[in-house]
Amino acid sequence: MNTLKIDKDNFLKRMVSKGFELSKTHYNGCYLVEYEPFSITSTTEYLNGYCLLQAITSVVPPYSLLSQYETSNFKEKKVIDVAASPGVKTAHLARLMGNRGTIVALEKSSKRLPQLRANLSRLGVSNTIVVNFDATQVDKIPLYFDFALIDAPCTGTGLKIVKNKRTSPRRIYDVNRMAILQRKILESVWSNLAMGGIFTYSVCSLEPEEGECQIDDFISRHKNEIEVLPISIPKNFERLELKADILTNTEIVRERTIRFLPTQLSDGFYVAKIMKVGK
């Protein structure tokens, strides 16, 4: 639900009166839709931007990045959201920031911009600058960011089982191509991350080359400059975790980053949270 536009109690009361069954999750303001008498997207509440729909795993990156701070702390803070369309995570960031500070939302594909614009305006997000720009060139922008959400472009193999979205098969060539792109994005955003800045890296892919190995490689390149931060996840999510013991050399990647396997409830996902510290 979107606290930028409606308070929690009022929203729940209205949805229950319409016959929706919602259950609480580990994440404040996020509910699981247990039963819907009709599509939630056709309700006045949805059209008014009182709620947005996303997979439970997609909540993890923005929530783990910003939820520990009060909204008043975000004045004069800058956040970058890479590959922002369709804007669900951008809107979640704006909600956690209370529409304060500035979000720079990057989207390379101009075809995906209308959906991003529509979602941001529906959800009442007012602190965002949407930029049609290649995320591998963030280092050319003269802005330093306090937080970065890198929901990197990926092969999306985690989505395939749950949603059957992909119509074309993925080959090892695609995995390699995406891994190179992700590496470029990581490096580019890293160079414009302020000292003490934090970023979350996430992909909806099951391939370790795009997840654990990518972060392992990143850590080895920036050994003394980073701190991998732990991510809080709900207790009932423990069963979805997979520690990729064989795939990575760094123990910290095994311990502190999170791998979700696709289930009926959620997509396959990988999340890591990293802080930039001094050399």
Place this chain on the structure above:
Amino acid sequence: MKLSKLSDDEYRLFEAEIKKILGISSVGRLLDKNFLLKVETKKRKYIHLLSDEVFFNLNILKKSIQKNDSINLKIAWVGIRLGFMSKKKFYVGIESIHFFSPYCKRKIILEKSKEQSFLYGRSVFINETDIHGSIISYEQPIMVFNNYNDPLGIGLVITDLPDNKMKLKNICDLGIYLRSEKTFFAQ
């Protein structure tokens, strides 16, 4: 996309139209410390509202584009879109109705069945009791709400109908987010 400040004439047009639609005497409280920005695209001149902080960061981005031609950076959206200017008139956009709704002093409140029809993009028959606040002229667009006081869109009251009936003509409504999200928000 070209970004610039509003000229004095454009601001006057904007202010006059907002006052008429919302039924308020001043827009000062509404704009507060925010900035108004004119965003010119191939199709239209839009007016966006943004905070001082976003405005400051936007200027940095704009300057970087001007200084360095090799940056292929296009600003696609900023802040809240309030509406657009056309033929020396300001039109309130669907994107801003939630922003304007708390200040609205003249409105139409629709009951549930009519609310659904209105959200489907249809015009609906209304009674005088549905109109709240003083109406100076029926030629002005008016904001439409439901029983929960959620804004639904903007309409125009048509009175010259047989049997003294009144009709609310749909100008824009929130259903556009479902009907044509991709085309409506394309620039």
